Amino acid sequence: MALPEVSDPQVLAFAAELAKNDGLVESEVLATLEEASVQQSILDAIARPAESKAWKDYRPIFISDRRIDDGVVFYGQHRELIDRIAGEFGVPAEIIVAIIGVETNYGRNIGRYRVLDALYTLAFHYPPRSPYFRGELRQLFLLGNDRLAYPIDQLKGSYAGAMGLGQFMPTSIATWARDYDGDGRIDLWNSYPDIVASIANYFVEHGWERDAPVTVRAVRDATARPVERTTLEPLLSVQQLEAWGYAPTAPVDAERAATLLTLEGPETEDWIIFRNFYVISRYNRSPLYSMAVWQLSQAIARGAAGDRP
Template identity: 55%
Template sequence: MTATPAPRAARFLAILGLFWVAAPALAATHPGQAELVREVASETGKDPRALNSLLDGAQMQQSILDAINRPAESKPWKDYRPIFLTDLRISDGIAFYRQHRALLEQIGKQYGVAPQYIVAIVGVETNYGRITGKYKVLDALVTLGLYYPPRATFFRNELKVLLELPDSHLAGPLDTLTGSYAGAQGWGQFMPDSIRDFGVDADGDGRIDLQNSLPDIFASVANYFAQHGWVDGGPVAARAQPDAAARPIAVQDANPQWPLEQLEAWGYAPLQALSPAQPTSLQTLVGPSGPEYWFTFQNFYVITRYNRSPLYAMAVDQLATAIAAGVAQADAAP
């Protein structure tokens, strides 16, 4: 039997009804959300409705916008250093190292990264796992990726990667994850692309859990360093003493640019024995007594791949050095 064509009005109402059924799945709470969902769904096959539901639940947070405009790295070294190089943070780091020594040294040996630097990273980032961040990761990345034009490209990409990560790369359901105002997660404060590229399931449970698994946390930090070119046993930073005629040197980043002997020729003397051919850069920091000059090497540069601030890298190095010294002293005690 041939169906009788529906009247024009009925067809219009039917089309309108379909529109209202589909509209909730296509609605976007945030600017740029629809395009982002289309990209993620196209590249991963994930359900657009589920992606929209996640993003609809995220909130733009003014406190996040406020926080990104007053980073600690804007402070001079004389004010930045006391934040991280306290007696308590050093003693806690020594105790943390000794408590987890077997695991730290096994992972350090596996990746060729001195264990005290793994400890120093989690010490600087989260005070040894005590302060991993109060913001919902989705809120942070939606706020900065979709409402913060100065760095929207970077943070939108991090939001996209977060949405693309499989569940096995996350510590829990995506909409429950918390972290820093910048969207970094776990004890080592990994951004989503770092979880994707450098996260390690070291405990073999099928999940990269940077919030609850110490093997995963330690191995992921060590792997990050190793993949960025950490030199096992290599120097990080050493104090330099300029003479009265030292040549002013401007550096754009911490990438070693000259052999140490070239900097010596320009008037900067090392205060300890170092290889003259060692590739080197120079950092000038504002210390409590005036300018401080530091030779920095490949491993210092690697730390700046974790956080590009030379203040951060110097704090990690000095905390790691203090922790190693404290552990050695404890070992030597009767």
């Protein structure tokens, strides 16, 4: 089969590499890539992520009366399934619902871009992260047309190539997604068993601790020492943070691993965060994202229990 008319040396080298290392047919890879197109709006979007905002501006995007109420409704519609999977995996139901709420507004906004176009654009026209996106484009081809809900040239997702209600990248699908309904495909668009189990499994595989705390608000003493933090990993302890002037506002094991997160809202907020907060950040590295998921989850849990005012 003759090779399609592709002239970009980066694309040609990519297809040749997939043929050599992964056993794919070079001409078929090139034929698919020939149909991809560069989208300037994707390059514009990745240059201004929401996570660059301050907490006071970021929080209202994801924590509103409408999103809380919609989360309660979504949970009610799928409660038996979500509770069963939550019990099996040890990830709270409200956390799973909040992820779907933050990522896609409960499926209302799963993305308007062809995944192929998104990954092609970022793999070959966004130098700051081109190695990462080439890896994701490679994984998309390795998943192929048989393992997902749609052929790869028909998949729709975010500007970064994330897919389905839980917004999984191709590598996340290959590594952590679950075919929970057992139909031979991973359908993160239409199969709620696959969607919910995939999110729960993602958390478990990244170290979620069943029945363990996520975060607790802290009261800062006037003489508290600054806490320098370069990671969300809990490398200190509650006891150490208390000694430094940060007292938890709820009972928590003094020996539990923790670190401090300070957010600038209308007022400065200090939070003691634990391993499970760090696990949420494996979904999105921004601490603002993790806090939004946590606070939305708690509001949904209160609403589902009938405790919301």
